[in-house]
Amino acid sequence: MIICICRRINDQGVQAAIEAGARSPEAVQAHHGCEFNCGKCRTTMGEMIAETVDAAPPEPGLLAAE
Numbered sequence: 001m002i003i004c005i006c007r008r009i010n011d012q013g014v015q016a017a018i019e020a021g022a023r024s025p026e027a028v029q030a031h032h033g034c035e036f037n038c039g040k041c042r043t044t045m046g047e048m049i050a051e052t053v054d055a056a057p058p059e060p061g062l063l064a065a066e
Contacts, residue, residue, distance in 0.1 A: 003044050004029075006037035014045055018052045025049070 001011045009032055017031035025045035029035055036042065 003048075004041040006041075007032065007034045009041070011048070014048050015052070018049055023049060023053070 003009055003011055003014050007029070009028070013032060014028055017028040020031055022028045022031050025036075025042040028045050028049075
């Protein structure tokens, strides 16, 4: 499914950016080497990021050395 019609970024492209560490719509665009044009995709990208981050298991915390 196309997410960003201006830059032709589909859901797989957004997911690839998220897996590479993108945590904002701007970072998704940067991952693909572009910037927003109309910005209508920001909300969908943000929702995809939130769903992925919420579904990820929590990272183990750091323990202080004794």
